[in-house]
Amino acid sequence: MTGVFEGFATIGILIALGILLAHLKVIDANGQRTLSTLAFFVASPALLVTVLESSDVDEVFSGALLATAAAVVVTAAVFAVVAAVRHEPLGPSVVGTLCSAYVNAGNLGLPIAAYVLGDPALVAPVILMQLLLLQPLALVLLDADASSTRLSWRAVVARPLTNPITIGSFIGLVLAVTGARLPSAVHDPLELVGGMAVPSMLLAYGVSLRLGPLPGRGVSAGRLGFVVGLKMVVQPSVAYLVGRFALGLDTPALLAVTVLSALPTAQNVFIIASRYERAQLLARDAIFVSTLASVPVVMVITALVA
Template identity: 45%
Template sequence: MGAVLTGFAIIGVIVAAGYLSARLRIGGPDAGTVLNRVGFFAASPALLFTVLATSDVARLVQAPLVVAAACALAAGAVFVVANRWWLRLPAPEATVGTVASGYVNANNIGLPVAVYVLGDPTVVVPVILLQLLVLAPITLLVLDATTSGRTSWRLVVSQPVRNPIILGSFAGAVVSLTGWAPPVTVMAPLEILGGAAIPMILLAFGMSLHGSRPLRRGQPRAAIAVASATKLVVMPVVAFLVARYVLGLDPAAVASAVTLAALPTAQNVYNYAVRFGRGEILARDTVLVTTVGAPVVLVVVALLLA
């Protein structure tokens, strides 16, 4: 338990430093955006490459992937049912709410949690791959069809190929599966660059929290509440049930699965909403509410599963 609290403390301090930097206008108004882009396009791919290249990739695509898929499906189903019988949102907004209920922040928050709390950065890889290779293309496909009345397969198919996180992960997986050992001249600089990923994305995340004002009057509060509650409560419960009673995983694997399921909604959902001009407020506020609530849920999970 002490290690878990220490991990959360490390994450919290860096996020707070990012928030304070934004409040003091250190680095200018675009500092958070710059850090996010460098972390996304350069440091995170390097980190995932070095992690996967030295890991047993075959192990990663088994039980953890099943748990992640079950959680995402269950959370999405809850929002769909709530929308059908209560919320009555139009199809694009309902799509955004459904995705916001089950698409976790596996990169900005998941990687730091995996490193500092779970002690193994590879545990978050199945979630990242599932979301970027399966959930993201489906989300783009549905949003494209419901907002324009047509389907741009080029947009959907090219999305994973243009994603540096996927490219870095794929390259690392190839190295792991082939058994090739890259020379030190390749691995050493990538390890240094990858080491900068987590501090950068945590600082950028803290900066993004400055100036946010969620749940103002006139916003879709009911939909935000349903998506947030589903993300913070339903997903961890489903993860526990599937990992513990369906797959029979050991206590450490169960704790890992539940912790990852309790991560907040990913900022990608907001990006998708902005891309199609529908459900932006629903996505933005769900990201913020779950981000504020996730640390509490994660501490409760750690206490219950310690």
């Protein structure tokens, strides 16, 4: 359980620092946008290249990937169907789907995989599935929603190829599959720049908490509860059921996919929402509430499944 507390403590301290900096007027709304932009266009792509470069391809393309993907697809589909029935706009619907199904596999998933599950490589399927499938699709839809003109199919196909996060993910995966390694003169600067990604996301999130409405006051309780319920209950439940009954995963693998599916909404969902100016308050509040809720949820799952 130490890894769980350490992971959440790291997140909490950096968010609190962002709140303090905003309260002291060291960072204002313009500074928050700068941090978000830096994380989206520069730091996150660099981080993805260096993280995915050393990932184990065999671990990625395993039964755990299928269970994880099934949990994401089912959870995202539930939100998307409800949004369609309610005739909600595309942009907020995409952000809401990400809030419901996009887990914090980076700065929280890695320590939990290492200290609770015993193998940091277990988080690789989650990271790659989200970065190479879920996130590029969401970015294409958000680009389409933000465009003032109707996009042709060529433009839709080309959009992921011009998105910095997708480009970083693709380069990292190619390096992992081919076994190639970047020269130190390239890898080391990328690693330094990538080190800014998570702190920038968390600080920007903390600033937004201080400068914006308090969590729960900018989004209806029903909408927020629906999103967090999907994230904390539906997604890990589907991962467990598929992993156990459809794939027959052993106990360690089953515990891994269930725990990792129960992680809270990732901070980069807020960065994406801020970048496209769609449903920022929902993203912010979903991250906040799901992060608090995931502590007892992960503990219960660990106790029951293990």
